[in-house]
Amino acid sequence: MTSDRTSDVAGAAAEQPEPTEESRVTTGSTAAPSSRAGRNVPVSIAVGVVLGAAVLVSLLTVRQIFVGVVAVAVAIGTIELAGALKRGADIRVTLPPVLIGGQAMVWLSWPFGRNGLLAAFVLTVLACMVWRFRGGIEGYVRDLGASVLSAAYVPLLASFAAMLVVPEDGVFRVLCFMILVVSSDTGGFIAGVLFGKHPMAKVISPKKSWEGFAGSMTAGIAAGILTMTLMLDGQWWQGALFGAALVCTATIGDLVESLIKRDLKIKDMGHLLPGHGGLMDRLDSLLPSAVVSWLLLRLFVPH
Template identity: 75%
Template sequence: MAGPVGELEHGSLEEGPVTSARAGEPAKTSRAGRNLPAAIGVGLFLGAAVLLSLLLVRQAFIGVVAIAVAVSTWELIDALKRGAGIQVARWPVLLGGQAIVWLSWPFGRAGVLTAFAVTVLVCLLARLRGGVDGYLRDTSASVLALAYVPLFASFAAMLVLPDDGVQRVVAFLVLVISSDTGGYIAGVLFGKHPMAPVISPKKSWEGFAGSMAAGIAAGVLCLTLLLDGQWWHGALFGGALVATATLGDLLESVMKRDLGVKDMGTLLPGHGGLMDRMDSLLPSAVVSWLLLSLFLPV
């Protein structure tokens, strides 16, 4: 899944055409600059993995979240080191991130908060071996990596815990996908006015409008048909997730520009790294859990 703002082209304006592995031939890309066959294939594979976990045993979705957290955290740690020489406490963050996600199942918010606090303490202590130089920089980055990926993702894991957890997760994912699709189409067809030219020049206000229209429509349908909620709850839910998905996409764009990297990783053909696909999902998971808990208390 790509960012939800309707990028006019994948990557930055300064980047040249994408080339294939054969003698510098241009890869097949869409008008938006993406390798669409590869991107669609990866998107379908990821979607099938999520749906399979939900249909078999809904708690298996927590395992999918845990795997995504491990890969995305590794990519973020590598990008911080590659782009700025920042030394994140890799293994405490990776292992603590798994504890944050998995403890959300039996203990909910208490387990998540406890695992997060303990892991932060371990990161602060582990970095003492490196001496004074760069201590604040490295420990701050460790806490950022821990909060941005596993802590935010744990809210997606907690979505599946109630009896109607499958529907809650499906609503969350459908809204992010709808936001992305609406923004992508509107951005490609009508995008002329940059939304944040310094941060991400190809994200347009027209794309954002397309995201908002698609997200609100999807929110109303999901809340009324899947979760027996009120239509206006769905409208608020859809609008809020478009806003947070857009913010998440822009936040990662800021990080990548600051680090001087195009993508966080190269794992997914046509998509970059897995972390590049998590940008809009992570903050949206937090808001999804908060709003659905408010609108549909267990």
């Protein structure tokens, strides 16, 4: 679902300095040559197509399968985040309760909605508090904080994507959400590569530019209007607001993950996906966007 990938390379006009020996060690890279976008673009596109196809198949067959897709993504993303925290800062996430609690959040959100999600999250936090007793006093607050962050950042946010598919028109709600995030990524990528000159957040993500953000906003608003009016019988202005909101949340999601990686001094969250890094490097823009999608679609198109 979405490396410093296409949306994270949305302002790829900014020149990158030659990597230092320290950065080569930190990233573990003997990376293949990449394009101006900072990644092997053909491989990145191929991986994105495969992931998108998996989501489409789940939606167009038995929509409950999509919840299973979300659950698998949550498990992999949680493991990657815990591994990154361990590698980068020697922080120990209480992985068993976070993994089990994460699955409970996703699966309970289908029949019980927000109540099931909230109950599972609270119980996960309590379980993390107790589980960490095993590690003793030193680092308790640090590790517990990271565990709660992991539970909130990945399964809690992802569960809103699962809740999107619950209504009768849930397939269209999920498609609107996915199409908008992909449109934001693609518009930002193209505009950034062609026109990017002014960095948006140079310290956090040097390749992001304001020109790329403008491309994301243009594509996102257009996609929002089209999907809202054609798929959900909403108003055009609702689609425009929906698109603009998701462009902002997708961009924030990219920047947040980039900031985490820079703080931990790592390049990618994992190495599962060729050309992308880890699955978390694909989920970064989707996670916060899922929450806003659920909220706005519930407001604009009640079910």
